[in-house]
Amino acid sequence: MAALSGFLRSKLFWPQAGLFHSGFRLLAGDKELLVKLRKKTGYSFMNCKKALEKFNNDVKEAETWLHQQAQKEGWNKASKLQGRKTAEGLVGLLQEGSSAVMVEVNCETDFVARNVKFQQLVQQAALCTLKHCRTGEQHQASYSKGLLPGEEILHMKTHESSLKDVLAMTIGKLGENMLVRRAAWFMISSDIFIGSYMHGTLQADLPSLTNMSFGKYGSLVVCRKTDASSTSNITELGRRLGQHVVGMNPLSVGSIEDECTGDAETRMLAQPFLLEPSLTVGQYLQPHGVQVLDFVRFECGEEIQSSETSPF
Incomplete structure (x- = not known):
């Protein structure tokens, strides 16, 4: 038995390299x-x-x-x-009180993207971003915004370790290359609201993940009510605006007057509203007493300008 025990202890830790005898x-x-x-x-x-x-x-x-x-x-x-292509993954969205964050984490296959452990990694990236935006310097503006590259997110701390360690352990468990790619966050004052929308929604299988929304496309839209007497359903209106941002992919908010310019198709308020194409977004919003201030749109796997390098 002593010889056998010594042999077993000489094996590597993980099952790929050697397993414990089941006869103990x-x-x-x-x-x-x-x-x-x-x-x-x-x-x-x-x-x-x-x-x-x-x-x-x-x-x-x-x-x-x-x-x-x-x-x-x-x-x-x-x-x-590292170096293996990570074309799949998830966009994760988390809203809590006056804050909202959106993250993108990539993997190699859609099969792994549907794994609970991968979704927990996305959740940890969102929670780290949420903590980061709340502990940063706060300004008196009606809202504040941040866009973070993956390398910066990886150095943030979870309850037990850095997110970089959580990423490594998830890669070790699931056997695919992964990349925490980017995050965006908004913090708002009391007179502002944030609309959100997730497309290609993936249902979370764990109760601990129910605070998250997962999908392939996501958006956050920052708005202000300009008419206090408006009876519009703010949550539904925000969702519709988020749906427009995902579907029409505007590059800037713009203004109603932009519909006469050459780049009107990229300016949100001048675009035909996705759900009522006979109206521009600006025309649709006027009777609702709502002003769009800003937005963020994530598409999983889309090309972005910043360089991406492996953290390992």
């Missing part, structure tokens, strides 16, 4: 610790068993070691996979 017998108390550690960490029973043996059933030490090994393996796999 555990006492009832050991089994309870094993189940507890497995449930808490999500790692395989074999790796959890090794951790408990290594630290004499000290669950806390075993958990720490498991995370360290997972991170190491994730970094190794991330380094091997």
Whole structure:
């Protein structure tokens, strides 16, 4: 048994390199610790068993070691996979109080984009961005806005580590190259509202993900009510404006007068409104007493100007 134990300990940590023999017998108390550690960490029973043996059933030490090994393996796999094309992925949208954020995270296949662990990575990127925008310097303007490249987001902290570590571990678990690509955020004052829309929506499978919206296209539209007596449904109006931004892809807000200019087709207020093409967006908004101030549109996988390099 000692020789066998020594052989097993000479194997690499993860199952790809070598697995634990399934014939080991555990006492009832050991089994309870094993189940507890497995449930808490999500790692395989074999790796959890090794951790408990290594630290004499000290669950806390075993958990720490498991995370360290997972991170190491994730970094190794991330380094091997870097350079592989990441054309799929998700746009994630999170609204909370006076803040709204949108992130894009890419992977290699749509199959992985539908995996809960990948969606949790998108959620962590959104939560990091939300925390970042709330802890930054606040101005007295009616709204503030930020656009962040992926490298900046990766250095932000989750509850346990940097997002860069979470990315590496997710790559290690799912076996595909991934890229936290970009994020955008808005913070608004009390007289402003944010409309949002997500196209190609993907249903989240975990209750912990229900605060997120996932899809292939997303938009945030910042608006101000100019008529306090207006009875418009602000939430629905904001959703319609977001839908227009996704569908018509304007490049700027512009003004109603822009409909006579040569680049009217790229200015939101001068464009035919997606849901009522007989009206421009500006004409549609006039009776609703609403002014569009700004917007952001993300399309998963679209070309953007900033350079993208692997973080690994």
